Amino acid sequence: MTMPQLDQLSTCPSCEEPLEEGDRFCGACGTDLEAALRDPAPGAGGPPASVNGVPPRPDALPVTPAPGDQSRPGAREAARPHASPATPPRTPAPPHTAAPASTPTHTPTEPDFALPPAVALPEQAGNGAAAPDERPDASREATTPPPGTPPLPSGPPAAGAPAGAGAPSTPDPRTSDPRTVLDEAPAHEAGQGTAVGGVSSGPEPLGPRCVACGTGTIDNDGYCEHCGHKQPCERDHMEYALGSVAAASDRGLRHHRNEDFFAVAETTTAEGSPATIAVICDGVSSATRPDEASAAAAEAASASLCESVPRGSHPQQSMHDALVAAAEAVNVLADEGPSDPTRNAPACTIVSSLTADGILTVGWVGDSRAYWVPDDRTAPSARLTEDDSWAAQMVAAGLMNEAEAYADSRAHAITGWLGADAYELDPHTASFKPDRPGVVVVCTDGLWNYAESAEEMAAAVPSDALARPLHSAQHLVGYALDGGGHDNVTVAVVPFPAAPGGAGSA
Amino acid sequence: MANFSKSNAPRFSVDVYQNEYLPEGAREVNAIVTVTSTGGGTTGGMPLPVTDPARATLHDGPEAGVVIMVDCSGSMDYPPTKMRNARDATAAAIDTLRDGVAFAVVAGTHVAKEVYPGNGALATADAGTRAEAKDALRGLSAGGGTAIGTWLTLADRLLGSADVAIRHGIVLTDGRNEHEEPEELRAALDACAGRFTCDARGVGTDWEVKEVTGIASALLGTADIVADPGGLAEDFTQMMESAMGKEVADVALRLWTPLGSEIKFVKQVAPAVEELTGRRTEAGPRAGDYPTGSWGDESRDYHVCVEVPSAEVGQEMLAARVSLILPAPEGGTPQTLSQGLIRAVWTDDMVATTSINPQVAHYTGQAELAQAIQAGLDMRKSGDEAGATAKLGRAVQLANESGNADTAKLLSKVVDVVDAAAGTVRLKAKVAEADEMTLETRSTKTVRVKK
Incomplete structure (x- = not known):
């Protein structure tokens, strides 16, 4: 099969942004142009140009995994054996996703590279009573991608998998990719051609092609067999939406992998009222395996909250416990997996929000932040967290003003983090009782670097954030990328109170 | 097989x-x-599964073939102990042969002559053939010239006659390859490359370092000097043991x-530098x-x-x-x-981009060390004392930095070290030929990164 030339497209099929010659991805929304070109027809169930298909193996290049493979440092998939609840190729997942066929479960537009078709999950963490109600919301978001947004709406990177009680939203690191189910993939394609979570592959018998050169097939390690380009992995861009919260994460433009991670979940309090959880973690790049640290922490915190909130634990106590659980999860990493003696133990920051019964509780360690942005933008917005950072300490001590402190090269040196080498874990928690509707924006510095003050953040948040949290999260990620995307960007948008008609308001 | x-x-x-x-x-x-x-050669510390039929088949036929090429040129009689030591060393090597290994002994002069078994094929080692081979060694006498290419060609023919997986040669020489053109040796090496591996040893100090290292390099074996013929037996035994350990x-x-x-570029950097x-x-x-x-x-x-x-x-x-x-x-x-x-x-x-991987840095240094020694010795021979001092000084510095103690010791026999860390040295006025040749032959030996 020959590949269409890229320069046949003059504008992005997703957001109409004019393209330049040679673009592989849309500069505005990040759409995989290669994929869009290959399969422009919406709903064609076409192949994501991902590593998700069957990597053909030319005989010339033996790629038989060797016994030593598992211990090979640097091999991404080998390095994440434990990953997340969503990690393993959950073959049981397809039943979840295929069953509720009455609701649209995947986007009609061509999905972006590594993400599987969007699937809104009926199951929720905890008792998940409200689950069906929020589906329309998620799928509405999903089926009408607004301009300027990536064309892969509420797709949980590992569809179906997060249904477990622990971390309902855990995006799937690429470990679950179908290399492990190579033999099954073609069968799925032939039979259903749809919604097989991460294993969906196109009907192309030759398997996916390189996103960079368009020529090479993809080897078992995720590199192009022609030009060697590292293929995008699922974690490069992740999105997920529940009825009362949505999150998006992107690798950004300057980093070679996404070391951020998020977990969002819904549960109910002991009294039966809905509770929404959003956790965001930012791996510390100078540490070993920061990507694993952020994933472990986000999942642990989310799982902890999902367990303690229904028990009726005090929100701030629940939050505190969740941060401690996250810290422990990261500490454990130091003792397992490949370690690099020249680097620090795995570490990450964390910020989490819990909304229930009209109370907004935040908890954090490090420099990831939460903002309050009221729906009525004439009302004051606010930053809800205080960074554990050099700059924040300078400001707090009155030694510098904010502008001076953040202009300093040391501004972003963090003074608190989760990790085995943290001096002393000091989890911060705070509770608020907002007197009006609005959204909580929970994010890593990859976003707030481009909207530092509460006013700037409020200006960046779309005016309809309360009604369209996923769109807002996508928009905010795009905002950071437009600003330069110098770091990984991750943001969760939590409407407060939860959207009317959504699960949260039930 | x-x-x-x-x-x-x-x-x-x-x-x-x-x-x-x-x-x-x-x-x-x-x-x-x-x-x-x-898991090759030895069992890698694992218990040997004696009942494994695979192991039994492994020993059904010869798995390895070895040809020992002994220099019998006239110079081997000066002093006469040289020939005697060569005979003894060959006998010791034969004793090391495992049962079932195919082997032959070639006497090398300006022509190559089969000493044992002598029928254009390899013998299979057992108590009887080992004794016969050692008997045959008694007939070896010195006389004639040196044409190593002819020895290798014969070894190749003998090894090719046997159905063995591991094919290995051992060359012992004491003099320059004077009785054939360098091109003939080069052609023989090209023909043999990839067909068998070969270790080369120079005995005494009348041989050419570059010839011996060239043979070992082309045939993916080791090169060394045995300055004292008395040390031959031990060296041969060790070489043969190493050859017997090869499994693939x-x-x-x-x-x-x-x-x-x-x-x-691609080069082997440990245990020795090989481009x-x-x-x-x-x-x-x-x-x-x-x-x-x-x-x-x-x-x-x-x-x-x-x-x-x-x-x-x-x-x-x-x-x-x-x-x-x-x-x-x-x-x-x-x-x-x-x-x-x-x-x-x-x-x-x-921070990430400026750090140099310690392994890469170490072996970059080891490769430079080998180069500095070879260049320094060449300059010394050609009378460029300043150049030789600079190069050998750098070599001393690199050997010192990397903890290559063996090479540092060899260097100290050629130069007086004033300051090892700074690489300050003086050329020794008198250097034993054996020391200089040892340094040159072993210049490519490297050490691994200190953990």
């Missing part, structure tokens, strides 16, 4: 050490590839590079094989340098895929023993 796909075949592992982080615009990727083979022959290091990438760049044979699109010879229980390091197309910050690519390839016996699909990845990741993190 040996079947290496069975469970008793050695297991190979490939580890890649590199700093994959490159600053924007950078194109050169360096990596040290450590290849370790366990003709292993190739295969490098695949993506489009636009280019291998700048392999020019020995590439193409193996499919953008893949090439570099010979590594035969393997027992051992570990070797290779330095691979790849030039990749420059890319923007945030990009990652595979710069090269390293695999170990074992050719199939009857031209079937080669077996991939193990593999590793050399990556390139562009980042604007200065």
Whole structure:
């Protein structure tokens, strides 16, 4: 099969942004142009140009995994054996996703590279009573991608998998990719051609092609067999939406992998009222395996909250416990997996929000932040967290003003983090009782670097954030990328109170 | 014949050490590839499964063939102990032969002559043939010239007559290869390369270092000096034991590079420096094989340098895929023993891009050490004292820094070390020829990174 030339497209099929010659991805929304070109027809169930298909193996290049493979440092998939609840190729997942066929479960537009078709999950963490109600919301978001947004709406990177009680939203690191189910993939394609979570592959018998050169097939390690380009992995861009919260994460433009991670979940309090959880973690790049640290922490915190909130634990106590659980999860990493003696133990920051019964509780360690942005933008917005950072300490001590402190090269040196080498874990928690509707924006510095003050953040948040949290999260990620995307960007948008008609308001 | 796909075949592992982080615009990727083979030769510390039928088949026929080539030129009689020691050393080597190993002894002068078994084939080692071979050695006498190419050609013919997986030769010489043109030796080496591996030893001090190291290098064996003929027996025994430990022959290091990438160099850097760049044979699109010879229980390091197309910050690519390839016996699909990845990741993190991988730094130093010694000795021979002092001073500094104590000791016999750390040395006025030759022969020996 020959590949269409890229320069046949003059504008992005997703957001109409004019393209330049040679673009592989849309500069505005990040759409995989290669994929869009290959399969422009919406709903064609076409192949994501991902590593998700069957990597053909030319005989010339033996790629038989060797016994030593598992211990090979640097091999991404080998390095994440434990990953997340969503990690393993959950073959049981397809039943979840295929069953509720009455609701649209995947986007009609061509999905972006590594993400599987969007699937809104009926199951929720905890008792998940409200689950069906929020589906329309998620799928509405999903089926009408607004301009300027990536064309892969509420797709949980590992569809179906997060249904477990622990971390309902855990995006799937690429470990679950179908290399492990190579033999099954073609069968799925032939039979259903749809919604097989991460294993969906196109009907192309030759398997996916390189996103960079368009020529090479993809080897078992995720590199192009022609030009060697590292293929995008699922974690490069992740999105997920529940009825009362949505999150998006992107690798950004300057980093070679996404070391951020998020977990969002819904549960109910002991009294039966809905509770929404959003956790965001930012791996510390100078540490070993920061990507694993952020994933472990986000999942642990989310799982902890999902367990303690229904028990009726005090929100701030629940939050505190969740941060401690996250810290422990990261500490454990130091003792397992490949370690690099020249680097620090795995570490990450964390910020989490819990909304229930009209109370907004935040908890954090490090420099990831939460903002309050009221729906009525004439009302004051606010930053809800205080960074554990050099700059924040300078400001707090009155030694510098904010502008001076953040202009300093040391501004972003963090003074608190989760990790085995943290001096002393000091989890911060705070509770608020907002007197009006609005959204909580929970994010890593990859976003707030481009909207530092509460006013700037409020200006960046779309005016309809309360009604369209996923769109807002996508928009905010795009905002950071437009600003330069110098770091990984991750943001969760939590409407407060939860959207009317959504699960949260039930 | 040996079947290496069975469970008793050695297991190979490939580890890649590199700093994959490159600053924007950078194109050169360096990596040290450590290849370790366990379970060959010995059982690698594992209990031997005696009931394993695979093991039994392994010993049905000869698995290895060895030809010992002994210099019998006229100079071997000066002093007469040299010939006697050579005979004794050969006898000791024969004693080390495992039962079942195919072997032959060749007497080398300006022509090559079969000493044992003498029927144009190899004998199979057992108590009887070992005794016969040692008897035959008594007939060896010195007389004639030296044409090592003819010895190797005969060894190749003898080894080719047997159906063995491991084919190995041992050359002992005491003089220059005077009775054939250098081109003839070169042609013989080219013909034998890849057909058998060969260790070479120079005895005394009348031989040419570059000839002996050239033979070992071309035939993927070791070279050394045995300055005192009395040390021959021990050296031969050791060499033969090492040859007996080999379980897998003709292993190739295969490098695949993506489009636009280019291998700048490939060299073995441990246990000794061996340039392999020019020995590439193409193996499919953008893949090439570099010979590594035969393997027992051992570990070797290779330095691979790849030039990749420059890319923007945030990009990652595979710069090269390293695999170990074992050719199939009857031209079937080669077996991939193990593999590793050399990556390139562009980042604007200065800390990441400026750090040099300790392994790469170490072996870059070891390669420079070998070069400095060879250049320094050449300059010394040609009378360039200033140049020799500078080069050998640098060598002393590098040997000192890297903890290469053996080489440092050899250097100290050629130069007076004033300040090892600074590399300040004075050339010794009088240097024993054996010391200089030892240093030159062993200049490529490296040490591994201090852990």
